Each structure stands twice: as structure tokens, then as C-alpha cells.
Amino acid sequence: MEKVVRQLEDVTIRFAGDSGDGMQITGAQFTNVSALMGNDLGTFPDFPAEIRAPAGSLAGVTSFQVHFSSREIFTPGEQCDALVVMNPAALRVHLGFLRPQGILLVNTEEFKPRNLTMAGYASNPLEDQSLSAYQVFSVNMTKLTREAVKDLKLSVKESERCKNFFALGMAYWLYQRSMEPTVQFIRDKFSKRPELAEANLRALQAGRNYCENTEQFGSSYRVPAAKLRPGRYRNITGTTATVLGMIAAGQKSGLEVFLGSYPITPASEILHQLSRYKNFGVRTVQAEDEIASVCMAIGAAYGGSLAFTTTSGPGVNLKAEAVSLAISVELPLVLCDIQRAGPSTGMPTKTEQGDLLQVLYGRHGESPIAVLAGSRPSDCFDTIYECARIAVRYMTPVVFLSDLFLAFGAEPWMFPSSADLPPIPVRFRTDPEGFQPFQRDLETLARPWAIPGTPGLEHRIGGLEKEHLTGNVSYDPKNHEMMCRLRAEKIEKIAQEIPPTRIDGPESGDLLVVGWGSTYGAIRTATEKKREEGKSVSHVHLRHLNPLPPDLGSILYRFEHVLVPEINLGQLLKVLRARYLVPAVGLNKVQGQPFETTEIEAKIDSILRGEP
Amino acid sequence: MNQAAAPEIASRPLTKKDFESDQDVRWCPGCGDYAILSQVQKVLPELGIPREKLVFISGIGCSSRFPYYMNTYGFHTIHGRAPAIASGLRASRPDLSVWVITGDGDALSIGGNHFIHLLRRNLDVRILLFNNRIYGLTKGQYSPTSELGKVTASTPMGSIDYPFNPISLALGAEATFVARTLDRDLAHLHETLRRAAAHRGTAFVEIYQNCNIFNDGAFEVFTEKETKLAHVARLEHGKPILYGPKNEKGIRLKGFQLESIDLSKAEARMEDLLVYDAHCPDATLAMIVSRMTGENNLPLPIGVFRSVSRPCYDDSLNEQVRKAKEMMGPGDLDELFNSGDTWVVQPSS
Ligand SMILES: Cc1ncc(C[n+]2csc(CCOP(=O)(O)OP(=O)(O)O)c2C)c(N)n1
Ligand code: SF4
Ligand SMILES: [Mg+2]
Numbered sequence: 001m002e003k004v005v006r007q008l009e010d011v012t013i014r015f016a017g018d019s020g021d022g023m024q025i026t027g028a029q030f031t032n033v034s035a036l037m038g039n040d041l042g043t044f045p046d047f048p049a050e051i052r053a054p055a056g057s058l059a060g061v062t063s064f065q066v067h068f069s070s071r072e073i074f075t076p077g078e079q080c081d082a083l084v085v086m087n088p089a090a091l092r093v094h095l096g097f098l099r100p101q102g103i104l105l106v107n108t109e110e111f112k113p114r115n116l117t118m119a120g121y122a123s124n125p126l127e128d129q130s131l132s133a134y135q136v137f138s139v140n141m142t143k144l145t146r147e148a149v150k151d152l153k154l155s156v157k158e159s160e161r162c163k164n165f166f167a168l169g170m171a172y173w174l175y176q177r178s179m180e181p182t183v184q185f186i187r188d189k190f191s192k193r194p195e196l197a198e199a200n201l202r203a204l205q206a207g208r209n210y211c212e213n214t215e216q217f218g219s220s221y222r223v224p225a226a227k228l229r230p231g232r233y234r235n236i237t238g239t240t241a242t243v244l245g246m247i248a249a250g251q252k253s254g255l256e257v258f259l260g261s262y263p264i265t266p267a268s269e270i271l272h273q274l275s276r277y278k279n280f281g282v283r284t285v286q287a288e289d290e291i292a293s294v295c296m297a298i299g300a301a302y303g304g305s306l307a308f309t310t311t312s313g314p315g316v317n318l319k320a321e322a323v324s325l326a327i328s329v330e331l332p333l334v335l336c337d338i339q340r341a342g343p344s345t346g347m348p349t350k351t352e353q354g355d356l357l358q359v360l361y362g363r364h365g366e367s368p369i370a371v372l373a374g375s376r377p378s379d380c381f382d383t384i385y386e387c388a389r390i391a392v393r394y395m396t397p398v399v400f401l402s403d404l405f406l407a408f409g410a411e412p413w414m415f416p417s418s419a420d421l422p423p424i425p426v427r428f429r430t431d432p433e434g435f436q437p438f439q440r441d442l443e444t445l446a447r448p449w450a451i452p453g454t455p456g457l458e459h460r461i462g463g464l465e466k467e468h469l470t471g472n473v474s475y476d477p478k479n480h481e482m483m484c485r486l487r488a489e490k491i492e493k494i495a496q497e498i499p500p501t502r503i504d505g506p507e508s509g510d511l512l513v514v515g516w517g518s519t520y521g522a523i524r525t526a527t528e529k530k531r532e533e534g535k536s537v538s539h540v541h542l543r544h545l546n547p548l549p550p551d552l553g554s555i556l557y558r559f560e561h562v563l564v565p566e567i568n569l570g571q572l573l574k575v576l577r578a579r580y581l582v583p584a585v586g587l588n589k590v591q592g593q594p595f596e597t598t599e600i601e602a603k604i605d606s607i608l609r610g611e612p
Numbered sequence: 613m614n615q616a617a618a619p620e621i622a623s624r625p626l627t628k629k630d631f632e633s634d635q636d637v638r639w640c641p642g643c644g645d646y647a648i649l650s651q652v653q654k655v656l657p658e659l660g661i662p663r664e665k666l667v668f669i670s671g672i673g674c675s676s677r678f679p680y681y682m683n684t685y686g687f688h689t690i691h692g693r694a695p696a697i698a699s700g701l702r703a704s705r706p707d708l709s710v711w712v713i714t715g716d717g718d719a720l721s722i723g724g725n726h727f728i729h730l731l732r733r734n735l736d737v738r739i740l741l742f743n744n745r746i747y748g749l750t751k752g753q754y755s756p757t758s759e760l761g762k763v764t765a766s767t768p769m770g771s772i773d774y775p776f777n778p779i780s781l782a783l784g785a786e787a788t789f790v791a792r793t794l795d796r797d798l799a800h801l802h803e804t805l806r807r808a809a810a811h812r813g814t815a816f817v818e819i820y821q822n823c824n825i826f827n828d829g830a831f832e833v834f835t836e837k838e839t840k841l842a843h844v845a846r847l848e849h850g851k852p853i854l855y856g857p858k859n860e861k862g863i864r865l866k867g868f869q870l871e872s873i874d875l876s877k878a879e880a881r882m883e884d885l886l887v888y889d890a891h892c893p894d895a896t897l898a899m900i901v902s903r904m905t906g907e908n909n910l911p912l913p914i915g916v917f918r919s920v921s922r923p924c925y926d927d928s929l930n931e932q933v934r935k936a937k938e939m940m941g942p943g944d945l946d947e948l949f950n951s952g953d954t955w956v957v958q959p960s961s
Contacts, residue, residue: 036955181953230959234952244948251945258704278936280943283704283929288729292696295689295726299669299700302687303708307700325690414957418945452685452701452708455664460633460680462688463672472635473680 003212004219005176009070011223012077013171015164016063016094017086017107018055019048022164026084027064029168029185033177035235035412038225039068042521043235043410044076049349056115061093068175070224074376074521076409078596082174084167086110086141088119095131104134105170107163109142137216141166141207148206149199158196162203169207176222179204229414236413238406239266241380242336243273246308247280248381249388253424255306257282260296262289265348266404267310267338290315294322294335301331302461304428304451306388310336313355314344320363323397327367327487329461330438330447332391332398334384335359339403341592350592351405353517356571359399360546366484368491370394371546373401375520378413380406383543389424390494395446401545403567405518405594432456437471445490495547501555505531505538508558511607514584516542516572519565519595526600537604545572553580561607563587565600626657633683639674644795644821645742649681651798652740655805656684661709669698671723673715674749675742675821692723695730695739702735703926709809712739717747720756720776728785733925734813740805741778741816744823745830752826764826779902779917782816783895789815790898790917795822796835800846800914807916813924834912843906847915852885853901855911862886863910868900872909890916 013030017023024045031043046063053060067077082103085091087110098104111124125131126138145163146156165186172179183201190197211217236244250257261271261284275284283305287293294309301307309319316337326333339355341347359371372387374380380402387398429435429448437459438447450457459471467474468482503512505527515523520541527539540555542548556562556576562584564573570586577584587603589595631653639645656666666684670676672691679686689697694712702710712730719727719741730737746764747753753766757778761770782790789811793804801819808815820831833839845855845863853863860876862885873880889897898918906912937943 032953035953038955038957227960228957230957232950232954232956234950234954247943247948248945251943256704258700260700277943277948278933279940280948281933281937283933285700285703285929287696287699288725291693292699292726292729295693295696296700296703298689299697299702300704301700302697303701303705305704321690322693329687415949418949452667453664453705455662458664458684460635460682460686460688462679462686463690464688 003217006219006221008221008223010067010073011069011082011175011221012065012067012080013082013084013175014063014065014080014094014097015084015167015171016061016090017164018089019053019060019062020055021062021086022161023062023064023086026164026168027066029182030066030171030177031235031410032185033172033181034066034068035233036181037178038228039070039223040073040226040228041069041235041410041412042067042073042076044405045408047349056087056089056110056118058089058093058119061090063090063094068223070226072226072228074524075594075597078598082171084171086163086167088115088121088125091125092119092121098134100133102134103174104131104136105167106136106138107141107167108138109140139170139210139216141170144206144210145203148202152195152199154195154199159199162200165200165203166207169204169209170211172204173208173211174217174220176220179208228412231414233412233414235410236378236381237408237410238374238377238380238402239269239408240273241378241413242270242374242384242400242402242407243277245381245384246274246388247277247282248418248421249385249424250280250282250306251418252421253306253388253392253426255304255392255426258297258300258305258307259284259310260287260293260300260307261285261310262287262293262315264312264315266340266407267312267315267336269407270310270336270338290318291322294319294333297333298322298326298331301326301333302451304449306392307332308334308336310338312338312340312348313342313358316355316358317362323369324363324365324367325463326397327363327369328463330395330487332395332449334387334391334398334400336384336400336402338407339401341590347592349404351403351518351567351594352590352592353403353519353567353571354590355401356516356545356568357574359401360575366488368488369546370396370398370491370494371401372398372543373517373545374406375517375541375543377406377409377411379520379543381413385421386543389422392424392426392449393446394444394490394494395449396491401517403518409518428454429457430454435459436469437461438466439469440486440490445486445493492547495544495550498544498547498549501540501549501551503538503540503555504528506536507538509536509538510559511535511537511561511563511604512556512559513537513539513563513565513600513604514542514556514572514576515539515565516545519567522595522597522600523565525597526604529597529601530604535604535608537608542572545575548579556580556582556584561585563603563607565595565603567594626663628653628657630663631656631683633681635680637681638677640825642824643674644744644823645675645678647795647798648740648742648801648819648821649678651801651805653682655802655809658806659809665707666709666711667701668711668713669694669701670713671715671718672749673718673747674823675715676713676718678713692718692721693726694718695723695726695737698737699730699733699735702737703929706736706926706930710737712737714739714741715748716741716743716745716755716757716778720778720781724756728781731782731785731787731814731816734786734788734922735926736812736814736924738808738815739817741818742821743778743818744821744827746823746827748823748826777902777905778818780899783899783902783918786895787816787918788813788922789919791816792818792820792914792917794820794831794835794914796831797914804915807919811919813922834906843911845904845911845913847888847890847901847913847917849888849890849916849919852882852887853913854885861911865900870900870904870910872911890919893920
């Protein structure tokens with residue numbers, strides 16, 4: 001039979017299986033190959049909360065989604081065009097994400113009574129017509145893999161382990177992916193076990209051949225390269241971008257990087273990754289708790305390091321008192337909050353934007369702080385770099401907001417050269433002549449960074465109110481008010497360096513959608529679509545959440561309606577309404593999941609139709 | 613920056629005066645904190661450390677006002693957290709001499725976690741715990757070292773909260789240097805501070821300190837002329853533990869129990885006495901000795917309970933940084949960006 005190859009612009013595929021099935025590697029390989037073939041990409045892994053859930057259980061399902069395209073894209077995709085499932089539990093958990101008529105590749109081996117029961121199926125869905133809305137391809141991948149490697153004298157377990165590459169081979173045929181990068185990957189990965197390398201290579205090839213040679217598959221698809229900006233790219237997760245941004249800020253400022261941290265999902269991975277870069281002079285400490293980790297960072301900042309502390313929502317609460325100390329003694333520090341669904345332990349492996357008000361206001365006393373948020377995985381690099389620059393320039397703690405969706409999501413990144421990064425000049429005070437610990441720079445209101453070890457600058461700082469200039473303890477009422485105002489004014493001054501706000505779409509019109517953080521991709525995609533439909537819809541995405549961009553008010557006033565979609569119950573919305581007195585409305589979702597583009601589109605449509 | 617600098621030679625010998633700041637000392641008249649401040653200011657010139665390399669970090673409490681009165685670098689931080697702030701500073705600045713000043717509430721109540729973890733990690737930091745068995749600054753509530761039954765502002769019917777023994781706690785937390793001294797025994801205080809300063813690793817010194825406002829006389833029997841000799845035993849490494857007005861009493865180990873014997877009695881023999889070993893790698897002996905509290909016919913031990921050597925977290929961390937640079941070469945940012953799988957998008961013609 002002559003097989004046809006159809007061209008598609010944009011595809012989302014999801015690999016789902018048991019924790020032991022190798023779905024993360026499979027997804028990463030598919031991503032890598034697609035990147036090398038020139039597609040634009042967005043990816044997102046989904047892990048079970050349990051570390052070792054029973055095999056075949058719903059709790060043990062893990063998945064990896066790849067959105068690849070021949071145009072520029074901004075999300076890891078929502079509804080899938082293709083779903084690969086390795087067992088009944090994976091089918092049960094993920095079928096809802098497959099679009100009608102979508103491709104469903106099923107490993108039939110695991111569809112046995114015991115596994116079906118574990119997944120909550122009363123009858124076998126492969127046999128009861130319940131999947132008739134999809135293009136189902138039932139293949140016993142495990143058995144075919146065993147056969148492909150049978151003369152290699154591997155144990156049954158080792159043989160069957162290769163089945164993820166069989167599945168990958170099928171996906172490669174289906175979407176006309178090049179095999180070469182994965183072949184190389186397998187050779188490298190198993191260089192010490194050539195028989196395993198051979199087995200996995202055979203499984204990969206067998207999967208592809210199976211599709212090529214059997215009647216079951218009639219057509220495959222091609223997704224041509226995207227027109228991306230010329231340059232050198234790598235694929236990057238929000239976490240890695242954050243880590244590289246920290247190291248880059250250290251190198252460009254000439255300061256040694258210090259990280260104090262306490263493990264918590266989804267921030268731990270930053271600690272893990274940064275710990276590998278000690279050759280950049282990076283010091284990481286896993287402290288006894290979040291309070292200790294921020295305090296260690298403050299101690300390091302006091303000593304002249306570029307100090308970071310990383311955590312998620314619950315840890316931010318614990319750090320709050322110490323952050324106020326850093327605000328009071330005016331030491332630079334970057335607090336990274338990789339948000340997850342709360343309150344309390346909430347849904348620790350799911351995303352949310354629930355901490356904005358906490359980081360803006362969740363401290364005692366008048367304690368203003370700068371807050372910036374990354375908007376897409378690669379943007380975490382620029383944003384944390386900017387956080388570090390502001391921290392040392394203004395001698396203040398700065399909050400970097402990210403979330404689980406950004407941290408684990410990935411996309412191609414045209415990485416900069418270090419020479420192109422903005423400078424981070426740092427000058428420690430060394431001159432004892434006229435030194436006063438709280439004398440301020442006129443432009444930034446920053447106090448001097450006078451670190452221990454400097455002869456002649458011996459002085460005391462502390463959390464008690466300080467007298468203007470001298471820093472001596474002061475209970476003078478007027479002085480306290482002045483210091484509160486000065487600390488607030490210093491944070492407001494940061495606005496002088498915020499570039500003009502970028503507006504996607506018309507400068508004024510019917511509707512402005514304002515977002516922050518990881519909703520960028522969904523809002524961008526939805527608003528572009530509406531403009532293509534001829535509607536007057538613009539998009540502003542805020543990196544700076546405190547202080548807000550100086551031009552934001554005037555932009556808001558130029559639009560008839562303002563919509564603020566957030567993965568919380570309306571936090572930025574409150575801030576904007578209070579600050580600018582605009583009748584903005586929210587689109588709010590707290591399901592541990594990012595927005596789907598269609599949800600935002602629907603809200604836009606209803607606003608433009610004049611519905612309340 | 614951040615490199616261990618060779619010790620600088622001060623141009624002239626420093627004196628106590630050099631360590632006095634221009635701030636008025638604000639403790640209550642008669643407070644034991646004065647004596648401790650004065651001894652620290654006297655010891656420092658003997659250490660040969662340049663003034664700019666000294667950093668005093670405190671928590672919150674009367675005792676924690678201490679850094680304001682020292683003409684060195686000083687950081688009055690937040691309640692209980694000084695050990696953590698000191699750890700971050702010391703881990704990143706191995707050239708500095710870092711001292712933590714804390715109280716019994718600060719170190720053992722709100723800061724208990726950081727206290728034990730600093731001891732365990734053994735960063736090269738000194739901790740001076742001013743133990744007055746009371747919350748001074750907040751006006752006289754009981755503390756984690758207050759005795760059972762103590763009547764205070766918050767315990768009108770007497771405390772029902774069993775106290776810590778700070779020396780036992782420190783030993784249990786794997787401390788490498790543990791000592792006790794008294795605000796009223798200036799010579800002993802001086803000597804103990806000197807020994808703590810000489811230790812490489814976390815040096816913990818519990819200082820009994822009289823709060824004459826809220827807990828006056830808490831340590832009277834150990835400090836007053838009439839009673840102290842009968843109740844205080846000075847630990848000396850390699851020597852038997854003796855006490856009494858004429859050193860006529862000694863301590864004998866019987867099983868896991870300590871007992872006091874009177875050497876003036878005919879049947880008592882010097883050879884039966886416990887010879888103290890502060891350098892024993894195992895902390896068991898120190899732990900047993902730390903259980904003596906000056907009650908039940910046993911004396912209160914003062915001096916160095918334990919002084920052993922163990923790698924410091926800060927040294928090990930800096931060694932890893934050095935090794936990483938040696939193995940991988942100093943990091944190159946562009947190489948770092950350009951690592952892993954990369955690809956090039958060509959300009960379309
Ligand atoms: C977070 C916090 N909780 C409570 C306090 C109030 N507070 C200040 S000092 C102190 C107790 C101090 O006792 P101690 O450490 O024994 O010091 P002392 O005053 O006896 O020297 C308390 C409860 C505080 N400053 N911060
Ligand atoms: S209250 Fe007690 S501890 Fe505090 S300064 Fe007065 S005497 Fe000293
Ligand atoms: Mg006290």
C-alpha cells in the first residue's frame with residue numbers, strides 16, 4: 001500500500017505510562033529531535049506526587065507532552081493530537097486531553113484484567129467501543145520489543161525495558177522525525193553496556209518498521225521547520241534558565257554566588273542544578289529549614305556575596321521575618337518563589353499563581369520589596385538576572401516569582417553571549433573618609449555596601465530602627481517615619497529603569513488583557529487569534545509587579561475593558577483595581593492546571609459581546 | 613574578595629579601648645552582661661586578629677545588644693537566627709572571625725534548631741550563650757533553662773516546663789568545643805574565652821549571667837565567696853575533678869553514675885578519682901560529667917567539657933569549590949550557555 005505523508009503546521013503529542021516506563025526520556029528525545037529539525041517547541045512533563053506508586057496504579061502515571069510547530073508557539077500545547085499510552089492507568093488519566101479524532105497509540109500488553117481493574121475499568125476499553133471517537137492503534141509493543149531483541153540474551157525484564165524506544169520509533173515514523181540524534185543518544189547512554197545499546201536501537205528501529213510495514217498505519221505527518229530568529233539555540237526549562245541566570249549574574253557582577261535553600265517541590269531542582277557549578281565559585285547550602293536558608297543568604301550578602309534563597313509558597317511564609325530584616329538593614333538578596341498550588345501542602349506537584357499578594361504584602365511593618373515574575377521558561381533567565389541587578393544596585397531584597405509550570409516547562413532558547421548581558425557594576429565601599437552606613441546614593445537611594453574585612457569601616461547594623469545617615473539605633477519618631485518613607489521611595493525609584501511597556505496589539509482599543517507569569521503563552525496565543533479575527537484585543541504582560549511600570553496606568557485608561565487572567569482568585573486584579581481605580585475584570589482558575597487558550601478566548605468573546 | 617587573606621599585622625598592638633564603640637551601654641546597672649563585655653574586649657587584643665576581621669552577630673534579647681558596644685563589625689539580627697546568619701557569613705568569608713552572641717531564650721527556645729545545626733556542622737564560629745535562666749528583654753518570663761517551679765510573669769503558679777541542660781544539649785548535638793564559665797569569675801571567664809577563640813570549629817561557651825532585675829541570685833551559690841568552693845569543680849584535662857574549700861573532694865565514676873568522695877576520709881584514695889579527658893573523641897564521658905548541676909551532693913563543673921577536632925563545614929565547602937575549579941577549570945559563561953544539545957537556525961535567504 002502506498003503510504004501518504006500529510007503536512008501539518010502544529011502538533012501536540014503526549015507520552016504517558018507507568019513511572020517505570022521511561023516516558024520522560026522518550027519525551028525528551030522527541031523534543032530534542034524536533035528542535036534539531038527546526039521546529040518551535042514547548043514541552044511539559046507531569047510527574048506523580050508519589051515517589052514509588054504501585055506499578056500500574058493511577059497514582060503512578062507519568063507523562064511528557066511535546067508541542068512542536070512550524071510557526072512560533074508559546075505554550076506546551078493543551079489538547080493533544082496524539083497520545084501514546086503504555087498501560088490502562090495512563091489511558092484513564094490522560095484520555096481527557098486527547099482531542100476528538102486524535103491519534104491514540106496503545107500498548108496492548110498491559111491491558112490485562114488486573115491492570116484494568118487497577119485503572120478502574122470494568123471492561124476493556126480497547127474492546128468495548130468506548131474509544132470510537134479516536135483513531136486507535138492497538139499494538140503489543142512489549143511483545144514486539146521482546147521479539148526484536150530476543151537473540152541478545154537479555155533477561156525478560158531488560159528486554160521489556162526497551163519498549164519505550166519501540167513507542168518512540170512509532171512516533172518517529174508517524175511524524176517523520178529523524179532517527180539519528182536518538183541513535184547517538186542511545187549509543188552514548190549505554191556505552192558501557194553495548195548489548196543494551198543494541199537492544200534499544202533495535203526496539204527503536206522495530207517501532208518505526210512496524211508502522212512502515214503493516215497495513216495498520218496509512219498515513220504519516222510532516223511538520224516543517226519553523227521560521228525562528230537566526231541564531232544558536234538550546235532547549236531550556238524554567239529551572240535551568242533560572243540557574244544559568246544566577247550564575248551569569250554572579251559572573252557579570254564579579255560576586256560569588258551563594259544559595260541557601262531547603263528542599264521543596266518545585267524549587268528543589270534549582271538547588272540540585274546550581275550545586276553542580278561550584279567551579280564558578282558558587283556555594284550552595286542545604287540548610288536545616290527555610291528560616292535558616294534565608295538567614296544564611298543574608299549572612300552571605302552581608303559578607304559581599306550575591307545571595308539567593310529558593311523555595312515555594314510555604315517556605316516564603318517561613319522566610320518572611322528574615323526578609324523584613326534584609327529590608328531593614330538594606331542588604332541585597334534574591335528570594336525565589338517557585339509557586340505551587342496551596343494553601344498548606346495543597347497540590348504540591350501542580351501549578352498556581354497564589355503567592356503574589358503574599359510576596360507583595362506578606363511581611364510585618366512597612367516593608368516594601370521589589371517583585372518580578374518570569375513569563376516563559378527562557379524568560380526566567382532574563383528575569384532572575386534583572387532581579388540580581390536590581391538587588392545589588394538598590395541594596396534591597398528582590399522577589400523572583402516563577403511557578404511549577406514554568407519551572408518544568410521547556411522551550412528553545414536563543415541564548416545570549418555573555419558580552420551582550422547588561423553589566424552589573426558593584427562597588428564595595430572601602431574609603432573610611434566620611435563613611436556613614438546609611439548615607440544614600442542620590443540616584444538610587446541605596447546605602448553603601450560596606451562588608452566586614454574592610455579596615456576603617458567597622459560599624460554595626462541591625463533590625464532596630466536606624467538613624468538616617470549614621471545607622472545608630474534611634475527611637476526618634478520623625479526619624480522612623482523618614483526611614484520608612486525612604487525605604488519605600490527607594491523601591492519606587494526602581495521604576496525609573498523599567499523600559500516602556502510592550503503592548504502586543506493596538507495601543508488603545510476595546511480590550512486589554514493584562515497578565516503576569518506563566519500565563520504568557522496562553523494569553524499571547526489567545527489574543528493573537530482574536531486579532532486575526534479582526535477584534536481589537538491587546539496584550540500586556542508584566543515582568544515588574546512592584547514597582548509597576550510607570551506607564552501602566554495611562555495604558556490601562558486607553559482601553560474600554562481590561563481583563564486579568566490569573567491562576568488564582570484575582571490577586572493582580574486587586575492590585576490593579578486598587579492602584580489605578582480601573583473596573584478590570586478577572587478570569588480565574590485554580591485547578592492546578594494552566595489556562596487553555598480557548599478558555600481565554602471564550603472570556604474575551606464574552607466581554608466583547610458586552611456580557612457581564 | 614572572599615579569599616582567605618593572610619593575617620595582617622596591626623600597626624600597633626590593640627588594647628581594650630580599641631574595641632569599645634561610641635554607643636552608651638544600656639544594660640541595667642549591675643547586670644552580668646557588663647562583665648562579659650569587658651572580658652571579651654580584654655581578650656580580643658590578645659588574639660592578634662585585626663579589628664576589621666572581627667564580626668559579632670547576635671539575635672534578640674538584652675544580651676544580643678552586645679554588638680552595638682563593640683568597635684568591630686556587628687550585626688544585631690532577629691530572634692534566634694544569629695547562628696544561621698553567622699553560618700552564611702562564615703561559609704562565604706573564611707577570612708573573618710565570627711562570633712555569635714545569644715541568650716538562653718534566643719539560642720535554646722526560638723533558635724534551638726539553628727543552634728544545634730551550627731554545632732553539628734562545626735563551622736568555625738564562636739557562640740557565647742549568656743544564660744540568665746530568664747527572658748530579660750521581655751521583662752521576666754521563664755526560659756528553657758529556668759528551673760521547674762519557677763514563679764515568673766508567665767508562670768504565676770510555678771513553671772511546669774522541664775529545662776534544658778545547655779552543655780548536655782550541645783554535646784548531644786555533636787559540638788566539638790563545649791565550655792561553661794561564670795560572669796563573676798573574671799579570670800576563668802577570660803581563660804575560657806581564650807580557649808574558645810583558639811578552637812577551630814564551633815566553640816560553644818555557656819556563661820552563667822546574673823540578671824539582677826528578673827532573676828537575681830540565680831547562680832549565687834556558684835559565685836559567692838562563702839559557697840562557691842564547695843559547689844564548683846573546675847574541669848582540667850588530664851587531671852582528677854576536685855573541689856571543696858581545700859580541694860578535699862573528688863569525683864569518682866561508679867558504673868554510669870558519678871559520686872563525690874571526701875579525700876580527707878581514710879578510705880578514700882586519689883587513684884579512684886575520675887581523671888578528666890576533654891579530648892576524648894567519644895562524648896560519653898563529657899555527657900556524664902555534664903549531668904552534674906551543683907545539686908545532689910555533686911558540684912557544678914565549669915571549664916572545658918570537650919575540645920576535639922573535626923572537619924569544619926566551611927572548610928569542606930571551600931575545599932569543594934577549590935576542587936571543582938581544579939577539575940573543571942574556572943567556569944566560562946559562554947561555554948555554560950552553549951552546553952548540552954544546541955542547534956543553529958540559519959538566516960533564511
Ligand atoms: C519573632 C520574635 N518573637 C518574640 C520576640 C520577643 N523577644 C525578644 S527577646 C526575647 C527573649 C529573650 O530572652 P533571652 O534570649 O534569654 O535574652 P535575655 O534578654 O535574657 O538576654 C523575646 C521573647 C522577638 N523579638 N521576636
Ligand atoms: S533585664 Fe536583666 S539581663 Fe536585661 S539588662 Fe537588665 S539585668 Fe541585664
Ligand atoms: Mg535570658
